[in-house]
Amino acid sequence: MHNRLLIVITITVIFCGLLTIAQIWGPVISWDNYAKIIITAVIVSVVCAFIILARGEMTEKEKMKDENYLD
DSSP, X not given: OHHHHHHHHHHHHHHHHHHHHHHHHSOOSOHXXXXXXXXXXXXXHHHXXXXXXXXXXXXXXXXXXXXXXXO
């Protein structure tokens, strides 16, 4: 699952970068829609990153419990 989320984040960042370059050189879409797309992409990336961190933390806690470091 981590790999899929990393792929989603990578694709989102690449898409935003290409869209930004295209928007700077020649307006491809309206600036309102551009802002909405970028904000949505940032939200998706942040949520994916949060899921990766939360799952990693839970996995680490389970590992520590298995090794009797935590009660």
